Amino acid sequence: MKRTPAALGIALTALCTLVFESAQGSPNFGQGGGGWNAEELAVLTSLRIRELPAAPRDLSNAFQDSAAAAALGKLLFFDTRFSRNQAVSCASCHDPGRQFQDGRAVGVGLGVGSRRSMPIVGAGFSPWLFWDGRKDSVWSQALGPLEDPVEHGGNRLQYARLMQMYYRQTYQEIFGPLPEFSHLPEDAGPRGSTAEKEAWLALDEAARDGISRVFANMGKAIAAYEKTLSFNPSRLDLYINEVLNGKRDVHSVFTPQEVRGLRLFIGKGQCVSCHNGPLLTDQQFHNTGVPPRDPDSPDQGRASALSKVRDDEFNCAGRFSDAKLGQCEELRFLVAQDGHTVGAFKTPGLRDVALRPPYMHAGQFASLDAVVLHYVNAPHAAVGHSELTHLHKSPDKTKGETEARRPIDLSPAEQQDLVAFLQTLSTN
Amino acid sequence: MSNRLAALLLLGLPLAGCMTAPASLDLSLSKPTVHQKYVVDMHPQTEVIAINRLHAWEIRVTSPEGAPVLQAHIDIDGGMPQHGHGLPTKPMVTQELGDGRYLLEGMKFSMTGWWEIRLKVETDQRGADVVTFNKVIALTKSDRT
Numbered sequence: 001m002k003r004t005p006a007a008l009g010i011a012l013t014a015l016c017t018l019v020f021e022s023a024q025g026s027p028n029f030g031q032g033g034g035g036w037n038a039e040e041l042a043v044l045t046s047l048r049i050r051e052l053p054a055a056p057r058d059l060s061n062a063f064q065d066s067a068a069a070a071a072l073g074k075l076l077f078f079d080t081r082f083s084r085n086q087a088v089s090c091a092s093c094h095d096p097g098r099q100f101q102d103g104r105a106v107g108v109g110l111g112v113g114s115r116r117s118m119p120i121v122g123a124g125f126s127p128w129l130f131w132d133g134r135k136d137s138v139w140s141q142a143l144g145p146l147e148d149p150v151e152h153g154g155n156r157l158q159y160a161r162l163m164q165m166y167y168r169q170t171y172q173e174i175f176g177p178l179p180e181f182s183h184l185p186e187d188a189g190p191r192g193s194t195a196e197k198e199a200w201l202a203l204d205e206a207a208r209d210g211i212s213r214v215f216a217n218m219g220k221a222i223a224a225y226e227k228t229l230s231f232n233p234s235r236l237d238l239y240i241n242e243v244l245n246g247k248r249d250v251h252s253v254f255t256p257q258e259v260r261g262l263r264l265f266i267g268k269g270q271c272v273s274c275h276n277g278p279l280l281t282d283q284q285f286h287n288t289g290v291p292p293r294d295p296d297s298p299d300q301g302r303a304s305a306l307s308k309v310r311d312d313e314f315n316c317a318g319r320f321s322d323a324k325l326g327q328c329e330e331l332r333f334l335v336a337q338d339g340h341t342v343g344a345f346k347t348p349g350l351r352d353v354a355l356r357p358p359y360m361h362a363g364q365f366a367s368l369d370a371v372v373l374h375y376v377n378a379p380h381a382a383v384g385h386s387e388l389t390h391l392h393k394s395p396d397k398t399k400g401e402t403e404a405r406r407p408i409d410l411s412p413a414e415q416q417d418l419v420a421f422l423q424t425l426s427t428n
Numbered sequence: 429m430s431n432r433l434a435a436l437l438l439l440g441l442p443l444a445g446c447m448t449a450p451a452s453l454d455l456s457l458s459k460p461t462v463h464q465k466y467v468v469d470m471h472p473q474t475e476v477i478a479i480n481r482l483h484a485w486e487i488r489v490t491s492p493e494g495a496p497v498l499q500a501h502i503d504i505d506g507g508m509p510q511h512g513h514g515l516p517t518k519p520m521v522t523q524e525l526g527d528g529r530y531l532l533e534g535m536k537f538s539m540t541g542w543w544e545i546r547l548k549v550e551t552d553q554r555g556a557d558v559v560t561f562n563k564v565i566a567l568t569k570s571d572r573t
Contacts, residue, residue, distance in 0.1 A: 042567050273511065273539055276479065282538040283480060284516045329482050333517040333534025340507070340514040387512040405510050 033250040034243045034259060043266045044240045049233050049351075052278040055124035060315075061139045062322035063220045064227055068174050072167060073225030076218055081162055082146060084110055084153035090142070090222065093117040093151075099352045100229070105363025106293070111150030114299065116363045119356065121229045122349060126283045127330040131345045131361040133285060134305035136331055137321075138226055139219035140314040146218075147191040155189030155196045157181070160214040175217045179210035212313070216320035231279075231351050235424040236262070254424065260414075261421025269375075269418055270408055280350035280425065287343040289379045289386030293362035298383045301361075303341040310334060342384030354423045368419045375408045376415065449510075449542035449564045461557035464492055466500075466549050468559050470532070476568045477537060480516075485532040487521065489549055496528025503548040504532060510542060537565045 036044060045051065063069040076082065080089040088109045094100040100120045107113035115131050120138075123129060129141035145151035146159060163171050164178050172178060184207060188199035200208065239253040239262075254262070266272045274282050285302040292298035309331070314320055316328035335341065345361045359365040365374060378388035389405040410418065458469035469488040477483060489497040502521045507514035519534040537543055543563045550556040 046567055273541070276539055282516075284513075284538045286513060329534065330517075333482065333519060333536075335514070335516065335518050338514065344513075385512065405512060 033245070033247045034239075034254075036243060040263075040266060041244065043272060044243060044262075046276070047236065047272075047278060047280065048240050049231055049237045049278050052125075052231075055122075055227060058124065058137050058139070058223070059323040059327045060137050060321035061220045061223055063174065063217070064139075064224050066174060066224055068170070069221045069224040070228050071225075072170050072174060073221035073223065075167070076222055077225055079166075081166070082152060082154060082159055082218075088152050090145070093145075094120050099356055101356050103356065103358075105358050107151065109145070109148070109151035110153035113148075113150050114293065115361050116358070118348070119352070120226050121231055122279050122351070124223070124227050125279055126281075126346070128283070128285075128309070128346065130305070132302050132305035133346060134308040135312065136309050136315050136328075137223065139216070139223035140312065142219040142222040142226075143215060143314055146215075147189060149191075155187050155192040156200070156211050156215050157184060157188040158186070159218065160211045161186070163214055163218065171214075171217070174221070175214075178214060179207070181211075209319075213320060216314055219314070232427040234351060234426055239424065255420070257417050257420045258424050261417040261419070262424075264410065264414055264418045265421055268406075268408070269410060269414075270406070271375075271418075274347045275350050281347045283347065285341065285344035285346050286387050287340070287345075287381050287384045288375070288388055289381040290345070290360045290364055290374065291379070292382045293364060295382060298343070299345075299361065300342060300383060302344040302346075303337060303384070306334065306337055306341065339384060343381050344384065350422065350425050352426050354426050368422050369415065372410070372415045372418050376410050378407060453542065453562045453564070455562055455564065457561055457563075459559060459561070460492065461547075461549060461559040463557045465554045465557035466490065466497060466559075467492060467494070468547060468549060470545070470547070470561060472535070477565060478568055479540065479565065480536060480538050482517070482534060482536050485519075485535055486525070487530040487532050487547070489528050489530065491554070497549075497551060497554070498528060499524070499551060500528075500530070501550045502530055502532075503550075504545065505548075506543060506545040508539070508541060508543055511539075515543075537563075540565050540567055 058064050077090045077094075080087050080092070082089065092109060093102045093104075093107045094117060095102055101117045102108070104117065106115055107117045118131065123138050123141070127136065129135040129138060130144070135141040135144060146154060147156065160179075161181055164181060168178060184203065185199045187196050188203060188211075189196045190200050191197075192200070203211075235253065239250060239258075242250045242253050251259070264271075265275075274284070274286060276282050287301070309315060312318065316323050316331050321328070353359075354368060357363075357366055357368070359368070359371045365371045375388065378386065378390045380386060380390075387405065389407045457471055458467070460467045467490045469490075470485050473484045473486055487502060489500050489502070491497055504519045504521070505515070515536070516538045517534045517536045519532055519536075521530045522533045523531040525531055541564065543565060545561045545563060546558065547561070548556060548558050
């Protein structure tokens with residue numbers, strides 16, 4: 001695999017020339033506005049929001065398209081009664097006025113969490129939910145915080161009782177009869193206090209199953225609501241449309257600095273490698289050496305999530321899922337634990353990114369300037385191995401010339417251009 | 429999108445890939461294993477490989493003389509050498525199809541560019557051997573997410 005840089009350059013030129021030559025049969029090749037070539041136009045096209053299809057069907061949620069379930073889910077999403085202190089709802093951390101997040105470094109509910117609240121629009125496009133991917137559907141994701149002691153902090157039986165008390169008729173119209181809870185204790189749940197856990201274990205299996213089914217259906221209703229949320233076009237979408245329409249005056253949409261930033265985003269900044277497609281995420285997990293929030297106990301990221309999602313009673317293959325045997329392909333082919341999963345976190349989508357500092361999985365960076373600088377500095381990871389290549393790293397002799405990732409080498413002015421471009425991803 | 433661009437995309441040209449993948453990469457999907465114990469051919473069972481979509485491949489294993497190799501155990505690994513990450517899934521051979529053919533399910537590529545697919549083939553008769561294939565994933569019209 002050893003090649004000289006010069007030989008590689010010639011080879012790359014040859015390959016790119018091949019692409020261009022193939023395209024030259026078209027009369028208007030490369031004639032879009034803004035001076036983009038065919039290759040770049042193809043990448044730009046792939047980023048447009050209009051390229052986004054309907055969300056993939058979640059076969060584990062038979063109610064995902066039910067308008068009644070979505071209406072119920074919306075009520076549940078904003079209902080603070082579903083918490084230990086009657087003060088926390090999903091919307092507490094996922095505020096619709098703030099792109100369904102809270103602007104905090106880490107979530108705050110009953111207590112203080114350890115990771116950043118994620119925005120939820122477009123969540124259904126990801127096979128894995130949360131920063132570490134420990135859930136495999138939106139409905140199952142929605143259940144996690146409800147039982148987390150530092151988030152909603154309530155318990156499963158409490159929630160089932162609340163459904164009976166406040167949403168009985170609506171629930172039964174959608175999901176069928178509610179079980180009878182009158183003979184059961186007030187509180188019981190598998191993730192609650194010691195007393196709640198003991199009460200849960202004292203219930204017979206049929207009672208536990210009935211309660212868990214009501215709980216799962218709450219998640220399915222919330223997921224149906226979340227599926228109704230969508231992104232509006234951003235200024236980037238407007239710019240790309242103008243470019244593809246061959247408009248000459250594209251600078252009325254983007255400033256020259258924003259165009260330079262876009263060029264870096266899809267070019268030497270390498271951002272588009274992971275931030276690809278209309279949602280600007282590959283939906284996968286990467287270690288990019290982001291410093292841990294707690295250096296004494298660094299977050300292991302996806303490595304800590306694989307067994308959780310595999311063993312989750314609310315996963316696609318579980319008894320509360322509506323998927324049939326053989327329909328849980330993502331779970332079936334879930335990656336095994338290896339070095340790549342350690343310290344890896346999900347690539348966040350970048351739509352509206354400028355509106356929601358701080359950044360990264362625990363809000364480690366206060367500004368987009370700091371984020372871009374991190375990728376340029378490319379520090380070593382505290383846990384696992386960063387996928388980035390340090391600018392001044394000595395060459396890895398075990399690898400051929402072409403196998404190492406290029407460093408993200410951006411001058412201070414280029415970093416500013418990139419940050420300016422990231423502002424254009426907000427809703428127009 | 430203009431028809432011109434659509435046509436270009438449908439060709440599945442290595443648009444984004446051409447920026448990074450080494451041009452002299454051996455893209456053959458049929459080659460002998462490192463120690464010549466087997467010859468392995470693998471090809472996707474879909475015409476267009478879209479980003480982030482699960483799909484299946486078929487693997488055919490023969491002896492160097494061309495005889496089909498039956499009851500082989502095949503492990504799959506891979507990743508992006510230039511990015512330092514592995515495959516986004518754990519693909520597995522789920523079925524032996526006869527005549528030395530095997531069904532590989534759970535394949536997925538999450539971004540454009542150069543991917544390696546590494547196979548370890550093992551039988552009682554011939555032992556274990558490895559082979560690495562290169563696949564350059566390009567943008568296609570159907571890449572939506």
